[in-house]
Amino acid sequence: MPQKSLPTMKDVAQEAGVALGTVSKVFNGIPVGDSYRLRVEAAAKKLGYQVNQYARGLRASKTYTVAVILPGVDHPFFAALAQHLCTALTQRDHRMLLYVTASRPDIEQRCVTMVQQNRVDGIIGLTYNSLTVDEDLPFVGIDRSFRADIPCVAADNYGGGRLAAEKLLELGCKHLAFLRTGSASPGETDKRGDGFEAVCRARQVPYETLRRNDGEDGPEVFREFFRARMTDGELDIDGIFCSTDLLAWRVQGILGELGLRVPEDVQIIGFDGIRRFGAEELYCSTIVQPVRKIAETSVDLLLAPDRSKTPALVCLPVSYAPGGTTREEKEAL
């Protein structure tokens, strides 16, 4: 498919029927008559003109503004991430523009485009799709990178998966399972299962896996998985690692319906470290993500004056926390 060349300021002037100088004034924030401004803006919008040149020209003078693009902040992990990013940016005298995308490719790209039309010092994004981003604009990805020169900051997902397997074995489990739901697009979080399986293989422990993408992860999928592994009301699996705390929460409900007790019959470890109401009890025994460190590292990487040394991937250490769905806690309490 032939690529259409990008519209120029000249194209905008022609489309708007105004002088090139008028277009330049509008894009540079210099007052012109309202009717002129509106015509230029309409023409720029129609042609899909991006005020990139202008933005690039001014980039030398910092804006102290960073755009943060997240799927949403209604999920507690993203909420905690937004909170810590905002705090970290404020502590470094920057302000945070927040964009939410519902993980939709069109909205993600629209956000990036909007951000580029405005002046910002950089973007921190937890996005799921390949995006077209100005190469000059600093970008840090969380949990996922879609271009070789965009650094990615994440929890040590692989290490977390290993830790979950080791904990379940330490707690006496003999037959493990890994259950996963999430985005279909590849990312760092996929390594949770890889680390888990690596330990099972090395220790020669029998294990099963069930991986589903968003949209194909209804409760019946997991119910069927368990039913197929039950004999006389007993499950032949006694330790489950779920890819998120939310999945661990749902799995608990499904096991309850099947007459199985957690943690007496089956022990479960989730991933994220989400707390009720943001700061109360954990939902389950879990691998805790270092959310504050992920936020601070992302901000530091983005604002680093020398970007020639930027790493491709930074994985931050996770920890295990008992939260009622494993058996050690009963004794500790």
Add this chain to the structure above:
Amino acid sequence: MPQKSLPTMKDVAQEAGVALGTVSKVFNGIPVGDSYRLRVEAAAKKLGYQVNQYARGLRASKTYTVAVILPGVDHPFFAALAQHLCTALTQRDHRMLLYVTASRPDIEQRCVTMVQQNRVDGIIGLTYNSLTVDEDLPFVGIDRSFRADIPCVAADNYGGGRLAAEKLLELGCKHLAFLRTGSASPGETDKRGDGFEAVCRARQVPYETLRRNDGEDGPEVFREFFRARMTDGELDIDGIFCSTDLLAWRVQGILGELGLRVPEDVQIIGFDGIRRFGAEELYCSTIVQPVRKIAETSVDLLLAPDRSKTPALVCLPVSYAPGGTTREEKEAL
């Protein structure tokens, strides 16, 4: 205490040792040599100069940027509010600068001051303190207003309190209680208890109240309240309205420790409508805040072209949702 007069551009020029025109250029984003720019910026920072005049002069040209000031987004209610504010602003072609304050007066004021130094079209704030805000800058308060001309958007807290009392009575409760924790500074949410008590008085139902501020709301306070009202393991209260879902969650734990069952012995209604993981089950039977409507109304009020008709207070309708801590639900299930 004598007030120090605010520094002017002239003071900044003198401090920086540059011409007034250079200062003007820097504040208006017109390129000057880097060394000049740095000197002007350092002088402005040292003197605490606010680029207000500049901001006011340019206010006619919209920035399509709104500052949102919240205590945090780690609490699910604030997270939902941030999410809906961001969506509502994006739908109206505006972008959202997010500031989090941890409810601290100094941080709240610092945020407002920072926002005023930058160009924004207005502020939406859920703040707990009296703040100094430029009168020309549109401001909408959520749950609280600290100046007569600042409109406040909130749930119908009074109506929600009434609804909670009516529901508990409808569910057969004979002896009610209202428990409250929260900020010491007055706001719309105080009306939750007022509405509840009004119904109890009108219906001549016996009721007790316990109101505590943040910091004096430890579990022992509530444990003591219940212990004083227990005889032979039975509580003389059978219906409780808690000012938030979080308090309802904590109270459930305390009642459990005292050997009381919810909802069999005591029914509880909370306030907020918070869901586990943002979108799963409710924590308790509750009065649900219309968070999306609160966000959209705040944005519409802030961006309204004619601000002469702005109301002082807009209360949006709440609803009741059973969530396992009242007795009707058992039958419904």
